[in-house]
Amino acid sequence: MPEKPSLHLSPLDSAHRKLKARMTPFAGWEMPVQYEGIIQEHHAVRKEAGLFDICHMGEFRVSGPRAESWLNTVLSNDVRQINPGESQYTLILNDRGGIIDDLLIYRITEQDYLMIVNASRREENYDWLKEQLTDNVVLEDISSQTGALALQGPLSLEILERAFPDQKQFPKNRKIMKWDIFDGAESYIARSGYTGEDGFEILVPTELVTQLWDLILDKGKTLGCVPTGLGARDTLRLEASLPLNGNDLDQKFSPFESAVGFAVSFDKPEKFIGRERLRDQKAAGIERKLIPFTMDQKGAPPRSGYSIAIKGEEVGIVTSGGVSPTLGQGIGLARIKSEIAKPGQAIDIDIRGRNVPATLQTRPLYRKSD
Amino acid sequence: MSYPDQFYYTESHEWVSLEGDIATIGITDHAQNELSDIVFVECPEVGKSVTAKEATAVVESVKAASDIYAPVAGEISAANDELENDPALVNTSPHEQGWIFKLKVTDPAEVESLMDHSAYEKFLKN
Numbered sequence: 502m503p504e505k506p507s508l509h510l511s512p513l514d515s516a517h518r519k520l521k522a523r524m525t526p527f528a529g530w531e532m533p534v535q536y537e538g539i540i541q542e543h544h545a546v547r548k549e550a551g552l553f554d555i556c557h558m559g560e561f562r563v564s565g566p567r568a569e570s571w572l573n574t575v576l577s578n579d580v581r582q583i584n585p586g587e588s589q590y591t592l593i594l595n596d597r598g599g600i601i602d603d604l605l606i607y608r609i610t611e612q613d614y615l616m617i618v619n620a621s622r623r624e625e626n627y628d629w630l631k632e633q634l635t636d637n638v639v640l641e642d643i644s645s646q647t648g649a650l651a652l653q654g655p656l657s658l659e660i661l662e663r664a665f666p667d668q669k670q671f672p673k674n675r676k677i678m679k680w681d682i683f684d685g686a687e688s689y690i691a692r693s694g695y696t697g698e699d700g701f702e703i704l705v706p707t708e709l710v711t712q713l714w715d716l717i718l719d720k721g722k723t724l725g726c727v728p729t730g731l732g733a734r735d736t737l738r739l740e741a742s743l744p745l746n747g748n749d750l751d752q753k754f755s756p757f758e759s760a761v762g763f764a765v766s767f768d769k770p771e772k773f774i775g776r777e778r779l780r781d782q783k784a785a786g787i788e789r790k791l792i793p794f795t796m797d798q799k800g801a802p803p804r805s806g807y808s809i810a811i812k813g814e815e816v817g818i819v820t821s822g823g824v825s826p827t828l829g830q831g832i833g834l835a836r837i838k839s840e841i842a843k844p845g846q847a848i849d850i851d852i853r854g855r856n857v858p859a860t861l862q863t864r865p866l867y868r869k870s871d
Numbered sequence: 872m873s874y875p876d877q878f879y880y881t882e883s884h885e886w887v888s889l890e891g892d893i894a895t896i897g898i899t900d901h902a903q904n905e906l907s908d909i910v911f912v913e914c915p916e917v918g919k920s921v922t923a924k925e926a927t928a929v930v931e932s933v934k935a936a937s938d939i940y941a942p943v944a945g946e947i948s949a950a951n952d953e954l955e956n957d958p959a960l961v962n963t964s965p966h967e968q969g970w971i972f973k974l975k976v977t978d979p980a981e982v983e984s985l986m987d988h989s990a991y992e993k994f995l996k997n
Contacts, residue, residue, distance in 0.1 A: 523907070534934075535907060538907055538908050539907065539908050539933045539934070540933065732907075732933060736933060800911065801911050801913055801929070801931060801936075802931055802936075804935075804936060824910040824911070824931075826933075853913070853929070
């Protein structure tokens with residue numbers, strides 16, 4: 502047997518094996534890619550609910566009297582805009598304005614914040630943030646003591662009401678609250694996710710996450726809740742046109758070139774990292790933009806790295822692609838020359854040497870009905 | 872699912888069923904299970920000549936595209952048009968309705984040098 506690099510195991514590892522999950526290496530972790538099947542799990546999240554293990558994601562706590570102004574120097578967005586109990590999508594940029602990571606930050610109290618970062622960037626982020634640290638700010642990586650689950654889908658709230666009949670209150674969209682589900686153990690519940698559906702992300706101490714996993718699956722079963730893996734997480738986020746760091750987001754590209762310019766605030770008083778370059782870029786004009794597309798016909802799915810042309814002239818590249826289980830056809834995200842990056846524009850995608858027609862679209866491709 | 876004992880098998884998990892000099896080729900139950908949800912199959916053009924181990928068809932699962940190799944040399948004599956509308960046949964009936972292409976083989980003896988079902992099952996165990 503070839504020597505494998507050692508992978509982190511989720512605290513839910515034995516739960517996944519009991520469910521006969523197919524495991525895959527992901528961002529240094531061994532995680533479930535699917536249980537019964539990606540398409541089936543995808544539909545469950547769109548119609549009922551799915552439960553994801555997201556223990557691989559990183560959690561940082563930032564606190565102290567100068568936390569707010571420090572965060573405004575190391576993150577692209579303006580944390581002054583969020584009150585305790587609220588969240589914000591934001592970015593860690595390098596000094597060239599390239600995206601190191603995208604994340605949600607939660608303001609827990611005035612001086613206490615929680616950041617949920619991508620597993621693949623956890624150590625890099627921590628080292629980078631640590632280098633920028635100033636007095637009166639405390640940065641802690643609490644990932645190893647934090648277990649996390651995402652319950653996603655239209656029946657998520659109903660499932661939690663059944664699982665926790667004593668809970669009178671659940672957070673509203675984009676909000677977070679402390680949750681006293683396990684006597685005194687520090688837990689949080691947030692109304693958020695990465696699927697385009699209603700749903701919750703729940704943080705509990707690592708040693709309690711299996712208990713929470715089993716309880717939600719047990720109470721959710723009759724409502725159609727199933728365990729869901731990374732495969733469905735990818736198809737769901739792609740339909741919702743949510744970018745994935747490493748595919749669609751990259752240190753070589755700025756937020757404006759990545760459809761996440763809304764997470765950049767030039768209005769805040771602090772000079773955040775990357776600000777000058779972004780200012781210049783905005784003034785000079787953005788060369789490339791990230792935009793979703795759909796294939797015009799059923800057929801071979803587009804894949805990351807395929808090149809895109811118009812009348813034989815190369816105009817961009819597919820950054821993420823696949824088959825949409827909801828639409829039954831190929832979809833993706835592409836980085837395209839700005840002047841043609843408009844919804845309705847016809848493009849050709851080079852699939853194994855053939856030009857296959859596709860059309861640029863408005864994001865998101867999939868939007869849940871209210 | 873069992874592996875038919877009249878088939879031949881490759882290390883890249885294709886099966887071959889030989890009748891005269893016409894070989895029918897598909898992917899094994901093991902392969903379809905590994906790939907899981909198959910969403911598209913690109914079949915080769917009829918009349919095309921292929922060499923042994925040449926990438927000849929493409930099977931796309933939700934996650935990725937995988938090449939399917941010609942087990943032996945020959946000329947493509949048919950492609951399974953049913954897969955255009957229902958690529959999942961490769962998952963539900965890998966050894967029958969989910970066949971991918973047929974090959975008029977140059978040398979039928981070449982097919983007999985492939986693994987038989989018991990050799991393939993042993994190969995899977997290792």
